[in-house]
Amino acid sequence: MSLISYDDVVAAREITSGVLRETPLEMSRALEQRVGGPVYLKCENLQRAGSFKIRGAFVRLSRLSEAERNRGVVAASAGNHAQGVALAAQILGIEAMVFMPVTAPLPKLAATKGYGAQVRQVGADLGGALIAAQEYAEQTGAVFIHPFDHPDLIAGQGTCGLEILEQCPDVRTIVVATGGGGLLSGIAAAVRPQRPDVRIIGVQAAGAAAFPPSLQAGHPVSLERMATMADGIAVPRPAEITFEHVSGLVDDIITVTEDDISRALLFAIERAKLVIEPAGAAAIAGVLADPPAFEPPVVAVISGGNIDPLLLMRVMQHGMVAAGRYLSLRCAVPDQPGSLATLVSFIAQRGANVIDVEHSRLSSRLSLGDVEIELRLETKGAEHAAQIVEALRAAGYGVVCEPTV
Structure with missing residues (x-):
């Protein structure tokens, strides 16, 4: 299996030109004091549709043939991928069907519908929604858009890495929230050929960390169960393509606890003035949990900001307890x-x-x-x-x- 190249990511950036926002890189003085050098937050929570997902989704959909576009697309997601696919489909004039679990946060559900996608809620978790989406694709001929298992998706997510290199040329460490590994794979593909000295670290929720056992086994391994508030990175198994990228290009995968995530979310609100979702806080959580482990300048990628206000209240309270x-x-x-x-x-x-x-x-x-x-x-x-x-x-x-x- 061939890895996505730097040139693939550059080509993806040309496709998304004029569609994506170049999200800001914000200095965090509070994290700088802990790490002992510059720390920046890459604010993908301020991307269109509220997360990095539109990057890969737009590249994937834009490369469909005319015949494939006419058949429409189908996706499964707990929220952010759903919104990314829905918005990309709206921009390109493609009909989209999205399957979401019945537990999907109401704001993500409403936003997905607001972008013009049809939505069906199936199953208690993402696994059930994925099965329903794949069955729908087989029955209707719609093109199934996987959340992370496709080269175009990885190349699109990698455009975030190109922006990091331009916005922080002297970066030494990049920290990335990680579920299925699409964003981490894309950033690594963009950064590693240009800056082999940069340390690239993925962060997973301890209750949904499929990469550590997979890397230890040498192949993707499925988790029997998951338990985390960070639904955006709760993925039970890496794809073959993301596993190859992470095992070949990424320096380390670390895990953070629910307390770590809660503290990070509270930190983002109080000190960075950013409203983010638990998955989006994972990179900050990793830095806060062990500041000396990250050589500055550090860029921590905030992957998304789509959080249910009710969950936000509960997580803030949890974070205050943890703090x-x-x-x-x-x-x-x-x-x-x-x-x-x-x-x-x-x-x-x-x-x-x-x-x-x-x-x-x-x-x-x-x-x-x-x-x-x-x-x-x-x-x-x-x-x-x-x-x-x-x-x-x-x-x-x-x-x-x-x-x-």
């Missing part, structure tokens, strides 16, 4: 008027915000005449939370910290 911004504790106080007010006032004076309060007189842990107070606090971070606990204990309160959920 130590919430503190749950219980302590016993005398069961008499004013005890709760004194405790809450003591906490407020130290800069924490009380979110929830519960009290109980029935715990077996209590001495006669005491009441147990359970508090959930919003703090300024793990250090602040520790200071509050220390101050409470110094004041004579018996404090027990609880896991925060």
Whole structure:
């Protein structure tokens, strides 16, 4: 199997000229302080349709023959590929059918329909939608547009790598969110021939990381199950073509936890002023998890920004927990008027915000005449939370910290 060449990516860029946006490369001072050198964010969340997917989808559809265009196209996606195919089909005047799982976020579903595609929701996950899309292709003759398993898709995604080289000529490390490996393969194909010294690193969610076992086995391996909030990179098996690119051109694949992703998403909102989806935050998560591992200048690719507002609220809360911004504790106080007010006032004076309060007189842990107070606090971070606990204990309160959920 031949790899996509630098010239293939350049040709893809000519096809997409005037269609794609050259997404901005934004300096992150907050990440620079951690890494010890320049760190830039490649904002594919600001690409048309909200992710890098339009790059490959447009190249793939533009190279269809007239007969293939007349048959229409069909795709399966949890969201971003669906929007990329739908928008590309709209621009090129091709009818598109997209199968999405019933769990697909409503904003991605609405956007896909808004670009003119017909949408059918099938299955609980992407696997069921893929089967339905392939069956539809066989029955109707529509051209199946795979999310990452095609040379044109990889070449199109590689145009992001060309932009990185132009926007940051002295880049030393490129970090890329990775699911099926199309974006990572394309960037590697664009960058490696021109800059063999650049370190290229893929980042997968630990609960959906198919590349590490595949690389260890020497061939694509399927995951039996996946569990991650980053649905955009939840892919159970690499394709043969993306496996060949990653194994031959990429330096390393690392994994990040759900806490890492949540912290990264919160970081992007608070420090970079960017609204991104969990999959889009994976590259930032990798850098935040181990800053010294990345030689600057670093470019972290934010792959997408299409997030359901309800999920955004939940992930932000999860990120605040992971960052130590919430503190749950219980302590016993005398069961008499004013005890709760004194405790809450003591906490407020130290800069924490009380979110929830519960009290109980029935715990077996209590001495006669005491009441147990359970508090959930919003703090300024793990250090602040520790200071509050220390101050409470110094004041004579018996404090027990609880896991925060």
